[in-house]
Amino acid sequence: MTSNFVYFYPPLISGILIRRYKRFLADIELETGKIITAHCANTGAMIGVSKVGSHVYVSKSDNPKRKLAYTWEMINVEGTWVGINTALPNKVIKLALEQQSLLELAGQYTQVHCEVPYGRNKKSRIDFLLTQDGEKSPIYIEVKNTTLSQGTIALFPDTVTSRGQKHLKELISLLPDAKPIMLYFINRKDCHSFAPGDNFDATYGKLLRKAVNQGVKILPYRFEVTPESIRYLGLAEFLIPFLS
Numbered sequence: 001m002t003s004n005f006v007y008f009y010p011p012l013i014s015g016i017l018i019r020r021y022k023r024f025l026a027d028i029e030l031e032t033g034k035i036i037t038a039h040c041a042n043t044g045a046m047i048g049v050s051k052v053g054s055h056v057y058v059s060k061s062d063n064p065k066r067k068l069a070y071t072w073e074m075i076n077v078e079g080t081w082v083g084i085n086t087a088l089p090n091k092v093i094k095l096a097l098e099q100q101s102l103l104e105l106a107g108q109y110t111q112v113h114c115e116v117p118y119g120r121n122k123k124s125r126i127d128f129l130l131t132q133d134g135e136k137s138p139i140y141i142e143v144k145n146t147t148l149s150q151g152t153i154a155l156f157p158d159t160v161t162s163r164g165q166k167h168l169k170e171l172i173s174l175l176p177d178a179k180p181i182m183l184y185f186i187n188r189k190d191c192h193s194f195a196p197g198d199n200f201d202a203t204y205g206k207l208l209r210k211a212v213n214q215g216v217k218i219l220p221y222r223f224e225v226t227p228e229s230i231r232y233l234g235l236a237e238f239l240i241p242f243l244s
Contacts, residue, residue, distance in 0.1 A: 005101045005232040007092045012057040012073055012227050020050045026072045028056055038070035041086045042145070045159040045200075049075055049082050049147050056084075057227050074225055081225040083187035086145045090114075090127055092223075092230055093143055093183065097128060101232075104219060108132065109139060119170035139179045142167050146184045146194070146220075154191035154220065154236060156184055160201045168207040171216050182211065184220040186236055193237040194220035209240060 018027040018035065023043040029035050038058045042049075055076040061069050073088075074081045083089075093102075094114065100106045109130035116129040118140065130139035148158040157164055171180035184194055196205035212218060222233040 005096055005099075007088075007095060007230040009073065009228060009230075010059055012059055013070075014227075015056050015058060017050070017052055017054045017056050017075065019052060020046065025068075026056075028058060028070070028072065030058075036070050037068060038072040039068040040072050040084065042084050042147075043086075044157075044161075046084075047148050047158045049077060049084065051075075051077070057081075074227070077188070080188055080190045081227070082147050083145070083223070083225045083230065084147070088230070089143050089145045089185035089187065093128065093141070093185065096232075097130065104217075105130065105139065108135075119166075119173070124166065124170055137177065137179050139181060140171065140174055141181045141183055142171060143183045143185055146186045147188060148197060148200075149188065149191050152190060152192045153239065154184070154186040154188070154194045155197035155200070156194070157197050157201050157204055161204060164201070165204050165207055168204070168211050168216075172207075172211050172214055175215050179217065180211075180215075181217045181219055182208075184218070184236075186220060186222045187225060189222065189224035189233060191222065191236060193239050195239040195241060198241070212240065 015028040015030045020026045024040050026038045026040045028038050057073050058070045059073050073085050074083050097112045109132045111131045113129040115125045118126045126140045127143045128141040146154050146156045148155045174180045196208045198205035220236040222236050224231045
């Protein structure tokens with residue numbers, strides 16, 4: 001991805017996190033004193049990125065059909081903004097793919113397809129399928145939002161994820177007829193390297209190592225999040241510690 005790639009947010013609204021509950025709800029006090037309930041697109045464990053009293057930003061939709069007008073977009077963790085909206089990484093990567101901004105893939109495809117059925121009995125959907133006329137090895141990309149950190153190391157996952165395990169198995173099964181990629185969207189600027197979250201899901205860690213050994217490409221991309229934009233910072237160093 002080119003270093004000047006930027007995604008711009010619409011105008012955001014500042015607030016303070018009161019509580020996050022029922023997985024997809026967050027009560028937030030806006031600067032005006034108004035308390036709103038925002039949609040939390042991240043239904044995971046959110047370890048370290050859901051501290052009550054933290055400074056947050058939300059977006060507001062004018063769509064009258066939405067049950068919740070506000071969406072929780074980011075949180076400030078010890079001076080670093082961390083992206084919360086798990087719908088955004090795919091949107092950002094789609095834009096980058098359409099602009100041929102991913103240097104590791106630029107020129108290797110002409111069509112970008114989203115949410116394409118694949119895997120056993122076609123019961124899963126890959127985030128992106130890249131194809132090119134005359135090219136017999138399509139590129140499959142699965143995107144994982146990554147917010148957990150240990151010092152300057154980004155970790156995924158932050159909890160047991162049977163869905164994530166399934167995605168790794170299905171990427172492996174695509175070999176050797178396709179080029180499978182696992183893309184980790186590191187949604188915070190303070191992490192310079194990436195590693196599997198073995199302490200949170202040892203099975204996922206083992207599967208990731210198997211995927212690497214069999215030829216699945218790993219792309220841990222670093223991003224800087226601010227209330228104005230999401231900016232690409234470069235590839236993180238991929239650390240894959242030995243498992244005893």
